[in-house]
Amino acid sequence: MSDQQETQSLIQDTAKLKIRLSELRSAAALPDADAGPLLEAALVELELAVAALGATGDGRASAEARSEAAESERRMLRTVFQDAPVPLFLLERDGTVRRVNRQAGALLGSSAGYLTGKPFPVFCDMATRAAVGSHIAGVFHSGQRRRTRVRFLSKHGPVFADVTLARIWVSGEPEPLVVAATAPSTKEPDAQEAAPEVSATDDAVATVVHRMDVLATATGMLLEDDSLTESVAVRRSARLLAAELADWVIVDVERNGALRRQVVMGPDDERRTQIARMLENVHPGPGSLPALVYDSGQSVLQAHIDDLRTLGTTEAGLPVCGLMEASSLICVPLDDGEHTLGTLTLTVSGEQGPFDLMDLGLVERLARNLALVIRTGRRYRRRMEVTERLRAGLLPRELPAIPGTEVSARYVVATRDGGFGGDFYDVFPTAAGWGVALGDVCGKGEDATAVNAGARHGIRILGRWNAKPDEVLAMVNETLLDQEGRFVTAVMACVEPRDDGLSVMIGSAGHPPVVLIRRDGLIRTLSGGGIPLGLFADDFEVGVESLDLEAGDTLFLYSDGLVESSDALRNRFGHERLVEILAAHADGPVADMPLAVEHALLEFCGGELRDDVSMLALRVTADTGGRIAVSGSAV
Numbered sequence: 001m002s003d004q005q006e007t008q009s010l011i012q013d014t015a016k017l018k019i020r021l022s023e024l025r026s027a028a029a030l031p032d033a034d035a036g037p038l039l040e041a042a043l044v045e046l047e048l049a050v051a052a053l054g055a056t057g058d059g060r061a062s063a064e065a066r067s068e069a070a071e072s073e074r075r076m077l078r079t080v081f082q083d084a085p086v087p088l089f090l091l092e093r094d095g096t097v098r099r100v101n102r103q104a105g106a107l108l109g110s111s112a113g114y115l116t117g118k119p120f121p122v123f124c125d126m127a128t129r130a131a132v133g134s135h136i137a138g139v140f141h142s143g144q145r146r147r148t149r150v151r152f153l154s155k156h157g158p159v160f161a162d163v164t165l166a167r168i169w170v171s172g173e174p175e176p177l178v179v180a181a182t183a184p185s186t187k188e189p190d191a192q193e194a195a196p197e198v199s200a201t202d203d204a205v206a207t208v209v210h211r212m213d214v215l216a217t218a219t220g221m222l223l224e225d226d227s228l229t230e231s232v233a234v235r236r237s238a239r240l241l242a243a244e245l246a247d248w249v250i251v252d253v254e255r256n257g258a259l260r261r262q263v264v265m266g267p268d269d270e271r272r273t274q275i276a277r278m279l280e281n282v283h284p285g286p287g288s289l290p291a292l293v294y295d296s297g298q299s300v301l302q303a304h305i306d307d308l309r310t311l312g313t314t315e316a317g318l319p320v321c322g323l324m325e326a327s328s329l330i331c332v333p334l335d336d337g338e339h340t341l342g343t344l345t346l347t348v349s350g351e352q353g354p355f356d357l358m359d360l361g362l363v364e365r366l367a368r369n370l371a372l373v374i375r376t377g378r379r380y381r382r383r384m385e386v387t388e389r390l391r392a393g394l395l396p397r398e399l400p401a402i403p404g405t406e407v408s409a410r411y412v413v414a415t416r417d418g419g420f421g422g423d424f425y426d427v428f429p430t431a432a433g434w435g436v437a438l439g440d441v442c443g444k445g446e447d448a449t450a451v452n453a454g455a456r457h458g459i460r461i462l463g464r465w466n467a468k469p470d471e472v473l474a475m476v477n478e479t480l481l482d483q484e485g486r487f488v489t490a491v492m493a494c495v496e497p498r499d500d501g502l503s504v505m506i507g508s509a510g511h512p513p514v515v516l517i518r519r520d521g522l523i524r525t526l527s528g529g530g531i532p533l534g535l536f537a538d539d540f541e542v543g544v545e546s547l548d549l550e551a552g553d554t555l556f557l558y559s560d561g562l563v564e565s566s567d568a569l570r571n572r573f574g575h576e577r578l579v580e581i582l583a584a585h586a587d588g589p590v591a592d593m594p595l596a597v598e599h600a601l602l603e604f605c606g607g608e609l610r611d612d613v614s615m616l617a618l619r620v621t622a623d624t625g626g627r628i629a630v631s632g633s634a635v
Contacts, residue, residue, distance in 0.1 A: 086103060086181050086182065086183065087100075087101065087103040087104035087106070087107040087161075087181065087182045088100065088101045088103065088104055088179060088180070088181050089104055089115075089120055089179070089180040089181075089182075090177055090178075090179060091120050091136060091177060091178040091179070091180055092177065092178075093140055093175055093176075093178075094119070095119045095120045095121055095132075095133055095136045095137075095178075096117060096118070096119055096120070097115050097116050097117060097118055097119070097120050098116070098177060099112070099116065100112050100115045100116065104182070107152065107154065107159060107161070107182060108123055108152060108153075108154045108155065108159075109154050109155030109156045110155060119133075120132065120136065120180060121133045121136075123152055123153055124150045124151060124152060124153065125150075125151040125152075125153055125158070127151065128148070128149070128150040128151055131148055131150075132148060132150055132163065135148050135163075135165055136165060136178055136180075139165040139166065139167050139178050140167060140176065140178055143167045143176075145164060145165060145166045145167075146164075146165045147162060147163065147164050147165075148162075148163055148165075149161070149162050149163070150163050150182075152182075161182040161183060162182065162183045163180055163181070163182050164180070164181045164182075164183075165178055165179070165180050166178065166179050166181075167179075230253075230373070230374050230377040230378065231262070233370060233373045233374065233377070234251050234253070234262055234263050234370065234374070235263055235265075237251075237366065237370050238250075238251055238263045238265040239265055241265075241346060241363075241366070242265040242266060242267075245346065245359070245362070245363075246346035246347060246348050247266065247267060247324065247325075247326070247347060247348050247349055248264070248265070248266045248267075248324045248326065248346070248347045248348075249263070249264075249265045249266075249344070249345070249346055250263070250264050250265075250279070250290070250311070250344075250345040250346075250347075251263040251334075251342065251343075251344055251345075252283075252284050252290045252294070252342050252343045252345070253334070253341060253342035253374070254294070254340070254341055254342050258283075259283065259284045259290060259291055259294050259342065259343070260283050261279070261280055261281070261282060261283045261284065262280075262342070263280070264276040264277075264279040264280045266324065275323050275324070278314065278323075279314075279320060279323070279324075282312055282313075282314055282315075282320060284311075284312060284343075285312055288310070288311060288312040289310045289311055289329075289331050289345070290311070290331055290343040290345055293331045293332065293333055293343050294333060294340055294342065294343050297333050297335060297340050298333070299330070299331065299332040299333065299360060299363075299364055300329075300330070300331045300332075301329075301330050301355060301356075301357065301359075301360045302328060302329050302330075303328050303354040303355060303356065304327065304328060304354060305321055305326055305327055305328060305329055307321075308320075308321040308322040308326075309321070310329070311326075311329070311345065311347075321347065324347055325349045326347035326348065326349065327347075327348065327349055327354070328347065328348050328354040328355045329345060329346065329347040329348075329355070330345070330346045330347075330355050330359060330360055330363050331343055331344070331345045331346075332344050332345075332360070332363050332364050332367045333367065334367050334370060334371040334374065335367070335368060335371055336368070336371040336372050336374070336375040337368075337371075337372075338375075339375075341371050341374050341375065342371075342374075344363065344366070344367045344370065346359075346363060395411060395424065395425070396425075396426055396427070399427045400427055400428070400429070400434075402427065402434045402495065402618070403497060404497060404501075404502065404620060404621055405495075405502070405618055405619060405620055405621060406589075406590040406591075406618075406619045406621060407427060407436075407590070407616065407617065407618045407619075408590050408591040408593065408594055408595075408616070408617050409425050409594065409614070409615065409616040409617075410594040410595060410597075410598050410613075410614070410615045411423065411425070411612070411613070411614050411615075412598055412601070412602075412609060412612065412613040412614075413609075413612055414561070414609045414610055414611050414612050414613075415607060415608055415609045423438070423439065423440045423441075423452070423559045423561070423612045423613070423614035424437075424438070424439050424440075424452050424453075424455070424456040424614070425437065425438045425439075425557070425614050425615075425616045426438075426456055426459070426460055427616075428460045428463060428464065429464065430463050430464055430465075430466075430467050430494055431464065431465055431466070431467055432467040432494070432496045433467070433494065433495050433496035433497055433502075434494075434495045435459070435460070435463040435464075435467075435469075435492060435493070435494055435495070436492070436493040436495060436555075436557070436616065436618060437456065437459045437460070437463070437490060437491070437492045437493075438490070438491050438511070438557040438558070438559065438614055438616055439452065439455050439456065439459075439488050439489060439490035439491070439511070439533075439559075440452075440488065440489050440490075440511070440559040440560060440561070440612075440614070441455070441486060441487070441488045442486055442487050442488070442532075443486060448486060451480065451486045451488060451534070452488065454479060454480060455476055455480060455488045455490060455533060458475070458476040458479055458480075459472055459473070459476055459490065459492055462475050462476065463492065463494070467494045467496070467505075468494065468505070468507075469492035469493065469494050469505055469506065469507025469542070469544070470507045470542040470544050472492060472507070473490060473492060473507050473509045473530075473533065473542050474540060474542060476490075476533055477509070477531075477533045477534060477536075477537075477540050478537070480533050480534030481534060481537055486534060487510075487532040487533060487534040487535045488509070488532060488533040488534055489509060489510040489511040489512075489532045489533070489559075489560070490508075490509045490510075490511055490532075490533055491506065491507070491508050491509070491511040491512075491514060491528075491557055492506070492507045493505070493506045493507075493514070493555065493557070493618075494506075494507075495618070498548075500550060500551075501548055501549050501550040501551060501553070501620050502548070502549040502620055503546070503548055503549075504546065504547055504548070504549055504555070505544065505545075505546045506526060506544070506545050506546070506547075507530070507542045507543070507544050508526075508527075508528045508529055508530040508542065508543040508544075508545075509530045509531060509532055509533050509542055509543075510529075510530050510531050510532035510533075511528060511530070511532075511559075511560075512528060512558060512559070512560050512562075512563065513525050513526045513527060513528030513529075514526045514528070514555055514556065514557050515555075515556040515558075515578070515579065515582060516547070516553065516554070516555060516556075517553065517554040517555075517556065517582055517583070517586050518552075518553055519550065519551065519552025519553055519586075521583065521586055523579055523582065523583055523586075525575070525579070526545050526547075527543055527545055528543055529543025530542045530543035549620045550620060551620050551621060552619070552620065553619065553620050554582075554586065554590065554593070554617055554618065554619040554620075555617070555618045555619075556582055556593065556594075556615070556616075556617050557615070557616045557617075557618075558578070558597075558613070558614065558615045558616075559611075559612070559613055559614045559615075560611075561609070561610075561611030561612055561613040561614075562578065562597070562601060562613045562615065563575050563578055564611070565601060565604070565605050565609060565610065565611065565613070566605065566610075567604055567605050567606065568605075568606060568608075573601060573604055573605070577600070577604075578597065581596055581597050581600050582597070584596070590617050590618075590619040591617075593617045594615040594616070594617050597615060598613075598615070601613065
């Protein structure tokens with residue numbers, strides 16, 4: 001926080017403090033004022049004033065959460081908050097009611113919509129209103145739970161209640177919130193009665209706050225980290241649950257049509273670690289509870305386990321529940337909304353107490369989030385496997401050697417907007433010499449990859465029998481016309497040897513123009529032009545240019561992802577920058593040319609590429625009759 005922000009915050013806190021002190025004075029002046037709560041509230045305000053004057057800007061900051069995590073928080077409030085067995089109010093920093101549960105509405109005899117948005121103290125009588133406001137501010141600043149007795153102004157008449165206030169942090173919220181829990185009292189307190197001691201209400205508040213914290217932590221962990229793999233997500237979730245909600249956690253995941261044990265997480269000591277390792281090899285068999293839950297898709301809560309073999313037995317016949325000393329369990333399906341991917345099982349011993357329906361709702365929400373991560377990971381993995389197979393068909397394993405030339409190619413895969421299918425390059429023999437091709441399809445994904453593969457192989461096959469690139473590209477265009485929404489830009493060069501160099505005819509179908517680097521350092525950008533493949537039948541045309549290459553001359557072919565890449569400020573890499581790099585490496589080995597362009601590009605955009613980039617450099621050597629090995633690679 002900046003000095004200016006900190007000063008502004010201090011001014012606002014001071015103004016609110018003055019208002020609450022005025023309310024306290026007014027409450028103390030009432031004939032039936034209770035001096036005890038008012039004195040305690042005044043001490044709270046004094047503590048806050050001291051803390052504000054000594055503040056140095058320290059505080060707890062929370063990063064902006066992803067929209068998925070924020071949505072999960074809203075679902076969490078409905079799951080945990082609404083089902084709490086006591087009246088609960090979720091409050092903003094200034095005491096405004098953010099949300100109430102059903103029990104709170106019943107207590108005050110009002111609907112949730114009426115209560116929401118109003119200051120919580122207004123539901124208390126004048127004698128206790130000021131003290132409640134002070135306690136809310138104190139809980140917010142100190143984080144320590146506070147208890148006070150209030151007299152609610154309910155539609156059913158005055159209701160005396162013990163109120164417990166606790167602070168919680170919710171992912172996606174810039175500031176903490178306060179939970180107010182009430183335990184209605186049937187009798188009016190004596191004026192000299194002390195503040196209520198720790199009660200069942202306090203335990204209920206602590207339980208609810210803890211459950212909300214666990215769910216918020218798990219939600220952030222699963223939804224805010226794109227790099228989580230299935231195995232990592234499962235282990236992290238199991239470790240969190242074993243530490244915060246259960247003694248033992250078991251995750252079983254479907255593999256090849258069978259339920260297989262993936263993780264067993266228990267107490268962290270040597271004996272139980274050995275038990276966990278042993279249980280990881282005890283896969284759920286037919287009739288076991290995880291198998292039944294997986295087949296039915298229905299959750300099971302056993303508050304008190306009556307059969308220690310409900311989770312199966314080891315090879316030695318020992319019951320799994322007995323080894324874990326389990327007395328209560330929850331088993332829920334890992335359901336992503338479409339399929340059941342496995343099961344999540346939690347157990348506790350008698351010392352911790354049995355699970356209840358609130359625990360079941362919490363675990364079901366966690367299981368749903370975990371299932372979504374597993375589904376996403378599996379889809380991504382399958383997509384990458386398909387991508388790799390398709391890529392093998394688009395890029396040649398090795399480039400052939402063209403007599404009298406050196407050829408080097410590079411393929412740089414996009415780091416953002418994932419999915420393969422962007423570019424291809426190829427070198428192949430023709431009837432009169434050699435063909436060189438490079439292309440780029442519009443879009444990404446499996447459909448785009450299939451179109452690109454058709455273009456590459458069409459050019460290769462037709463080019464073997466026809467050395468005129470305009471005619472080859474025209475025939476390939478006809479084969480791609482039925483690919484609605486997809487088009488391909490491509491460039492094809494037909495290379496024929498001659499006594500003192502090479503004769504080259506270049507055809508362009510809407511592709512970025514080829515760059516010619518002469519041996520004397522002169523750089524020329526060819527005309528390019530033409531219409532992309534797959535768009536038009538009658539109006540299709542190819543830009544054609546012929547030229548002769550001598551020893552030391554270089555042709556540089558590239559896709560538009562190179563010059564159109566941008567940095568963080570959205571500055572484009574551009575054609576001029578490319579020409580400068582090519583000129584600087586015109587005298588070096590031909591393999592250094594695309595490599596230097598690649599390094600400059602990645603440095604320019606900070607390693608963040610939105611589109612695939614392909615490059616191919618062909619240089620004429622002095623020995624036009626020799627055969628020189630050709631290099632090509634993809635990164």
